[in-house]
Amino acid sequence: xxxxxxxxxxxxxxxxxxxxxxxxxxxxxxxxxxxxxxxxxxxxxxxxxxxxxxxxxxxxxxxxxxxxxxxxxxxxxxxxxxxxxxxxxxxxxxxxxxxxxxxxxxxxxxxxxxxxxxxxxxxxxxxxxxxxxxxxxxxxxxxxxxxxxxxxxxxxxxxxxxxxxxxxxxxxxxxxxxxxxxxxxxxxxxxxxxxxxxxxxxxxxxxxxxxxxxxxxxxxxxxxxxxxxxxxxxxxxxxxxxxxxxxxxxxxxxxxxxxxxxxxxxxxxxxxxxxxxxxxxxxxxxxxxxxxxxxxxxxxxxxxxxxxxxxxxxxxxxxxxxxxxxxxxxxxxxxxxxxxxxxxxxxxxxxxxxxxxxxxxxxxxxxxxxxxxxxxxxxxxxxxxxxxxxxxxxxxxxxxxxxxxxxxxxxxxxxxxxxxxxxxxxxxxxxxxxx
Amino acid sequence: xxxxxxxxxxxxxxxxxxxxxxxxxxxxxxxxxxxxxxxxxxxxxxxxxxxxxxxxxxxxxxxxxxxxxxxxxxxxxxxxxxxxxxxxxxxxxxxxxxxxxxxxxxxxxxxxxxxxxxxxxxxxxxxxxxxxxxxxxxxxxxxxxxxxxxxxxxxxxxxxxxxxxxxxxxxxxxxxxxxxxxxxxxxxxxxxxxxxxxxxxxxxxxxxxxxxxxxxxxxxxxxxxxxxxxxxxxxxxxxxxxxxxxxxxxxxxxxxxxxxxxxxxxxxxxxxxxxxxxxxxxxxxxxxxxxxxxxxxxxxxxxxxxxxxxxxxxxxxxxxxxxxxxxxxxxxxxxxxxxxxxxxxxxxxxxxxxxxxxxxxxxxxxxxxxxxxxxxxxxxxxxxxxxxxxxxxxxxxxxxxxxxxxxxxxxxxxxxxxxxxxxxxxxxxxxxxxxxxxxxxxxxxxxxxxxxxx
Numbered sequence: 001x002x003x004x005x006x007x008x009x010x011x012x013x014x015x016x017x018x019x020x021x022x023x024x025x026x027x028x029x030x031x032x033x034x035x036x037x038x039x040x041x042x043x044x045x046x047x048x049x050x051x052x053x054x055x056x057x058x059x060x061x062x063x064x065x066x067x068x069x070x071x072x073x074x075x076x077x078x079x080x081x082x083x084x085x086x087x088x089x090x091x092x093x094x095x096x097x098x099x100x101x102x103x104x105x106x107x108x109x110x111x112x113x114x115x116x117x118x119x120x121x122x123x124x125x126x127x128x129x130x131x132x133x134x135x136x137x138x139x140x141x142x143x144x145x146x147x148x149x150x151x152x153x154x155x156x157x158x159x160x161x162x163x164x165x166x167x168x169x170x171x172x173x174x175x176x177x178x179x180x181x182x183x184x185x186x187x188x189x190x191x192x193x194x195x196x197x198x199x200x201x202x203x204x205x206x207x208x209x210x211x212x213x214x215x216x217x218x219x220x221x222x223x224x225x226x227x228x229x230x231x232x233x234x235x236x237x238x239x240x241x242x243x244x245x246x247x248x249x250x251x252x253x254x255x256x257x258x259x260x261x262x263x264x265x266x267x268x269x270x271x272x273x274x275x276x277x278x279x280x281x282x283x284x285x286x287x288x289x290x291x292x293x294x295x296x297x298x299x300x301x302x303x304x305x306x307x308x309x310x311x312x313x314x315x316x317x318x319x320x321x322x323x324x325x326x327x328x329x330x331x332x333x334x335x336x337x338x339x340x341x342x343x344x345x346x347x348x349x350x351x352x353x354x355x356x357x358x359x360x361x362x363x364x365x366x367x368x369x370x371x372x373x374x375x376x377x378x379x380x381x382x383x384x385x386x387x388x389x390x391x392x393x394x395x396x397x398x399x400x401x402x403x404x405x406x407x408x409x410x411x412x413x414x415x416x417x418x419x420x421x422x423x424x425x426x427x428x429x430x431x432x433x434x435x
Numbered sequence: 436x437x438x439x440x441x442x443x444x445x446x447x448x449x450x451x452x453x454x455x456x457x458x459x460x461x462x463x464x465x466x467x468x469x470x471x472x473x474x475x476x477x478x479x480x481x482x483x484x485x486x487x488x489x490x491x492x493x494x495x496x497x498x499x500x501x502x503x504x505x506x507x508x509x510x511x512x513x514x515x516x517x518x519x520x521x522x523x524x525x526x527x528x529x530x531x532x533x534x535x536x537x538x539x540x541x542x543x544x545x546x547x548x549x550x551x552x553x554x555x556x557x558x559x560x561x562x563x564x565x566x567x568x569x570x571x572x573x574x575x576x577x578x579x580x581x582x583x584x585x586x587x588x589x590x591x592x593x594x595x596x597x598x599x600x601x602x603x604x605x606x607x608x609x610x611x612x613x614x615x616x617x618x619x620x621x622x623x624x625x626x627x628x629x630x631x632x633x634x635x636x637x638x639x640x641x642x643x644x645x646x647x648x649x650x651x652x653x654x655x656x657x658x659x660x661x662x663x664x665x666x667x668x669x670x671x672x673x674x675x676x677x678x679x680x681x682x683x684x685x686x687x688x689x690x691x692x693x694x695x696x697x698x699x700x701x702x703x704x705x706x707x708x709x710x711x712x713x714x715x716x717x718x719x720x721x722x723x724x725x726x727x728x729x730x731x732x733x734x735x736x737x738x739x740x741x742x743x744x745x746x747x748x749x750x751x752x753x754x755x756x757x758x759x760x761x762x763x764x765x766x767x768x769x770x771x772x773x774x775x776x777x778x779x780x781x782x783x784x785x786x787x788x789x790x791x792x793x794x795x796x797x798x799x800x801x802x803x804x805x806x807x808x809x810x811x812x813x814x815x816x817x818x819x820x821x822x823x824x825x826x827x828x829x830x831x832x833x834x835x836x837x838x839x840x841x842x843x844x845x846x847x848x849x850x851x852x853x854x855x856x857x858x859x860x861x862x863x864x865x866x867x868x869x870x871x872x873x874x875x876x877x878x879x880x881x882x883x884x885x886x887x888x889x
Contacts, residue, residue, distance in 0.1 A: 034514055038725050040507065040732075041494040041516060041613040043648050073721050075768075079742055084724030248768035250721050250777075253619035255649050 001208045002188075003154055004146035004181040005200075008139050009165065009172055010117070011053045017116045017138035018044030018087065028122075028131040036136030038082030043254045050114060050138040051094070051258070052265050056168045057140050058095025058112040060268030067261040069094050071114075071252035076245065079128060080118040082135055087252055088115035094260065100144075102160035102272060105153055108145030115139050146181060146188075151205050158197045160272070163294045167269035176200070182207040185215060187223040191235050194228045203228040206235055269300075278303065282312035292319055298328060302335060314342040321348040330357060346411065374417065378406055378424045382435050389435055392425050399425055438632035443485050443578040444527075446889045453529060456486060456887045460531065460576070463886060467553045469562070469571040472498050472533040484527040486887070487637075489582040490566050491533040492540060493624065494613040495519050502615040503536040503548040503565075505752045507732035516613020517648065518582055518624050518641040525640055531579065535568030538754045539723065540586050540617040543805075543826045544815045545593065547756040551812070555597045555883035556851050560809045563593030569627045570597040575884035580637050581627040586617045587711055588804075588830025590625045591842035595804035595854025598844045598880060600871060602626045602634040605861045606837030608653040609638070610645035618718035619650075621711075621834055629882065631841070631871035638864070658865035663798030664689060664696045664857075669705040673828055674806040681846040681853055682803050688845075689801075692877070696801070703783075703790050704832045710780035710787070711831045712824055713767055717777050720764025723757065726750065759820065788836040795838065795860035799870070802829045804842040804854040829856055839864040843871045844880050852881070 013023060016036055025031035034042040051069075058065055070092030073085040095112030119135040121128060142161075148154050158176070165172050178200055180191040189211065194203050206228075211221045226235040271294050279286035293300040299319050306315050318338045322328055327350075330338075334356045338348060346352065381402070382389055391398035403421045407414040427433045449455070457475045464470050471491045489495060492502040494512035496519075501507040515523070522528045537547040545551050545567025552567040554560035555574030562571045569581035570593035583590045585603045594601025603625040611622055624641070626634040645651045666686065671679065686696050728735030728749025735749035753761065767776045794800060806828055818826075833840040833856075840858040847853070859867050 034512075037730070039512070039514075040500075040502070040510065040615040040725075041492075041512065041514075043612050043619075045647060045649055075721055075724055077724065077727075077743070077746055082725065082730070084727070085721055246770055248721075248765060248770075248773075250717055250768055253650075253718055254616075256652070 001149060001204075001211075002146040002181075002183050003148035003204055004188075005142070005144045005148070005157075006179040006181075007142045007144075007161070008177040009057070009142065009170060010175050011050050011138040011140060012170055013047060013049045013053065013138050015047055015049070016136040017047050017050050017114065018136055021136065023137060025133050028129075028133060030133065032132045032135070036082070037132055038084075038135075044087060044252075046255060046258065047138060048263075051260060052263055053138075053168070053170070054094050054112065054114045054140045055260060055263060056265040056268070057142070057165065057170075058098065059265060060164050060168060061095065061098040061100055061109045061112060061142065063095025063098030063109060063112050065095055065260065066092055067259060068092065068257045069260055070257045071255045073250045073252050074247045075250070076247060078118070079130060080121050080135075082119065082132065085250075086116060086118065087255070088141070089113035090249055092257070100157065100161060100164070101270075102156050105156065107147040107153075107157055110143040110145055111141070113141050113143075115141055146183070151201055151208070154204050155197075155201050158200060159294070162197065163271045164268055166295050167271070167297060168266050180204055180207070182211070183221070184208060184211040185221060187221045189221065189223065189235075190225045191228055192225055192238065199228060199230055202233055203235055206233065210235070269297075271300075274300070278307065278312070282307060284312040284316060288316060292316065292323075296328075299323075302332075305332075306336065306339065310336075310339045311343065314339045317342050318348070322353065325350045325353055327353050327357075334359075344411075371420065374410070374420050375424055377410065378417075378421055379428075379433060379435070381406060381409070382424070382428060386435060389425070389428055393429050437630065438636065439578050439629050440485050440580065440633050440636050443889075448889060452889070453486070457531070459886055463575060463884075466558060467555065467562075467571050467575065468535055468550050469552050469555075469568040469575065470532045471501060471503070471535050471568065474498065474530050474532050484525075484529050486531040486576065486579045487522060487528045487582065488531050488534050488569060488572055488579065489516075489519060490569050490584050491536050492584055492615040492617070493519060493533075493582055494615065495530065495533065498530075498533060500533060500615070501732070502540070503538045504726075504757065505538075505549060505733060505754070506726040506728070506750075507615075509734070510732035512613070514613065517610035517645045519613065521641045522582070522637075527640075528580075534566065534572055534581060534583075535562075536589075537565035537567070538757050539615070539719065540565040540584065540589055540622075541719070541754075541756045541760055543588065543592055543823055544810070544812075546812065546816055547754055549754075553812075554809060554851075556809075559811050559813075560851065561596065561812050561815050563596035563805075563809075565589040565593075566601075566627060567593045570594050570599055570601065571883075573597065573599045573627045573629060574882055575886050577885040577888040579629075579887065580633050582624060582637070582641070583627045584614060584617075584622060584624050585830075585834060586621045586623075586715060587834045588827045590623075590627060591804050591830045591840060591854070591856050592827075594627050594842045595844070595852070595856075596809045598847075598852030598854070598882065600626075600628050600631055600634055600844075601804075601842040601854075602628070602631070602638065602864075602868065603834070603840050604638060604642065604864050605653050605656075605839045607650050608656065608839075608862070608864065609642045610648040610651040612645055612647035612651075616718075616722040618715040619722070620718060621715060621837075623834075623837075629880065630875060631843070631868045634841075635865070635868045638868075653862055655862065656865055657863045658869060659860075659863050660866055660869065661798045661859070662694055664694050664801040665699050665701075665794055665798050666696060666801050667701045667704050668698055669700065669702045670802050670829060673705070674803055675808070677808050677848060678803050678806060678853065681848055682855065685845050685855055686801075692873075697798070699794070701790060701794065703787055705828070706783065707787055707831045707835050708824055708827060710783040711827070711835045713776050713780035714784065714835075716760045716764035717767045717780075718764070720761045720768065723753070723761050726753075728752070756820070784835055787832060791832060791836050791838060791858075792860065795858065795863075799867075800833070800858040802856050804829060804856040808848060808853065809851045833858040837861060839867055841867040841871055843874060845874075845878065847881060
């Protein structure tokens with residue numbers, strides 16, 4: 001199987017791609033103006049913020065950046081397209097010929113281009129309603145080579161891309177939309193408008209099985225465009241077009257060629273590389289590190305700032321615990337205190353985290369401290385403080401001081417240690433244990 | 436020539452001047468059809484300054500703006516074009532109305548619209564196009580300036596045919612925001628007026644950077660005087676004899692004014708019509724794609740139809756020339772032919788600009804504005820499309836190259852005015868206005884009317 005993707009990524013900019021309208025309106029048709037409505041006489045003006053984000057993506061995907069970037073009109077007729085053309089990029093795309101790497105797999109990236117979203121179509125009974133809030137929203141389209149060979153590779157590719165985008169400040173978890181090109185043989189099938197990573201993988205799986213079945217039955221795979229039905233978890237043929245679509249691209253004469261060479265953008269984080277290096281240096285589990293940090297920059301920051309000062313295992317454990325109890329918002333100082341507790345073998349419960357957050361001294365029982373271990377620690381203490389055994393031999397009351405010290409050290413109540421302390425003292429005094 | 440703007444300011448106007456002017460213009464319009472919209476109620480910032488009109492493809496908030504097309508009938512823009520905004524903000528101009536034009540600017544004689552404007556000198560003759568209404572209005576009104584627009588000669592040609600000054604600035608000197616697009620890489624807003632001084636005053640008011648138009652980037656305008664005038668042999672050859680004769684007299688007169696007129700060969704200028712129409716039609720066909728009969732302008736109404744069907748039926752309301760340019764422009768952009776036509780036209784355009792630049796560094800280019808005398812409406816309407824396009828021979832080179840040019844009246848033949856066109860290097864706009872200022876000192880323009888005189 002060969003899979004190629006055309007991925008549409010919504011950019012988190014404050015205004016639309018070619019006008020000043022906001023991007024977060026909720027009521028339909030409230031964030032609109034003559035420009036995004038395509039009114040006669042209006043002209044586009046390019047949003048610099050969108051260029052900055054898009055350049056970050058192109059750079060992260062190792063693309064060659066076209067320093068002089070330009071736009072084209074892609075002409076087609078549909079009610080959601082107010083100008084009857086979409087402003088997009090072709091020859092002068094921001095990025096060209098890059099790649100994305102994960103594990104040992106490398107997927108070629110053909111193009112990274114900026115373009116505008118059309119309006120949203122809402123079907124309500126016999127009516128087709130249009131919401132122009134979405135018209136002119138900034139999108140980046142990433143076009144890959146057909147290098148993905150299996151569902152596992154597709155999953156890996158999408159997860160890695162999502163992580164890279166996440167670290168650039170773009171969350172595509174549910175928003176990712178893509179067209180899939182799937183072929184098991186010569187003819188390829190295009191599956192249009194699939195939303196979400198899970199659905200993309202399922203659509204690919206369905207297509208692979210469907211096409212393989214056809215081949216097995218000796219039938220030809222028809223080169224066609226299909227859609228994905230989420231409920232049926234199946235691809236379905238879309239309405240046939242009578243002729244091949246021709247877009248009649250035209251260089252966009254309202255936008256000049258833009259020089260992007262002086263624009264600075266966010267540098268990428270490749271989580272595979274980062275976690276691999278950390279695992280090597282601090283002898284930690286690479287997979288665990290990756291799982292924790294792939295879509296969580298806060299955790300990566302914590303690891304980076306505390307590594308070397310604490311055991312990596314303890315840092316990882318602390319992150320796992322705060323994630324488990326939904327305490328990711330804990331302050332840096334409280335988090336660091338938690339690691340100290342872990343190093344002292346304190347079991348981190350929700351209660352412990354809350355106590356630490358409140359700034360209280362944590363007095364918690366050692367859950368794992370066995371009788372034998374407690375005895376070993378008492379012996380160790382007495383060996384460090386031989387004078388105390390001599391005191392005890394002279395005056396049994398000296399035991400109280402020892403009980404107090406041990407309970408403080410082990411975070412245990414004096415009642416819970418007194419019996420053992422007395423037993424050890426007696427054995428030691430009797431020479432059964434040599435101090 | 437005196438500036439009508441300055442003269443108007445110095446006059447004491449009767450209190451109801453604007454209402455009376457609007458009423459007179461309404462009457463006049465029944466004969467000349469120069470206006471598509473008249474600000475009769477004088478709403479907006481009226482009653483203060485010099486009356487001005489804008490071509491019907493420049494958006495004016497609150498006034499029907501149709502670009503001469505049935506497809507935009509009833510369209511009232513919710514915003515002002517930048518040039519309108521600047522005119523009104525100055526407080527020195529009063530909006531009089533919008534002027535007639537060929538549908539979307541598609542025409543040389545002003546005939547490609549439902550009710551064409553008439554020539555101000557003789558109603559049997561064409562007003563010219565596409566800014567025919569603007570030129571006729573300027574020729575008829577005593578105190579008035581017109582904002583017009585040129586893609587391939589739409590300011591110079593009608594100005595010449597109505598005996599007024601038509602100034603087309605360097606591409607990108609004036610914001611196009613709010614201009615209803617014909618061909619975006621060619622469209623320029625300019626001025627039609629009764630003197631170079633008026634053109635300069637309006638130009639200085641409306642020009643300059645605008646964040647709403649990315650292509651409006653020409654900042655500094657130069658005034659490099661040129662003593663040398665070049666006449667291109669290959670262009671002049673194509674003029675008909677009744678145009679050549681007065682033109683030769685103009686050449687002698689210029690020489691007597693101390694200018695050096697040189698005949699040069701620059702064949703590429705005679706090859707500009709084809710690349711121009713290819714680029715203009717390719718761009719126009721995309722600009723016209725948005726008119727579909729339900730968002731603004733014409734309300735086609737039959738919303739029950741499937742979109743393809745609805746779209747196709749609604750678009751039957753375009754005029755013949757608009758349909759021709761949509762079809763040709765769409766064809767030109769087709770994958771199988773685009774390199775043969777569109778890409779080649781872009782290369783030719785580049786070559787033309789380079790060869791013109793070389794000449795314009797040393798002097799002006801001089802030619803008649805149009806190769807024929809003003810035709811009668813009945814004669815012009817019999818021309819084939821290709822014959823029509825050939826009339827743009829002189830105006831196309833500066834328009835295709837984005838060079839500033841000006842058409843000025845220099846003679847009268849059979850009682851009708853004839854115009855000459857002067858072209859300068861990019862951003863050297865003031866030198867053109869400066870020359871016409873000088874020309875006006877030795878040549879008195881005859882105007883067709885003096886409506887609104889005080």
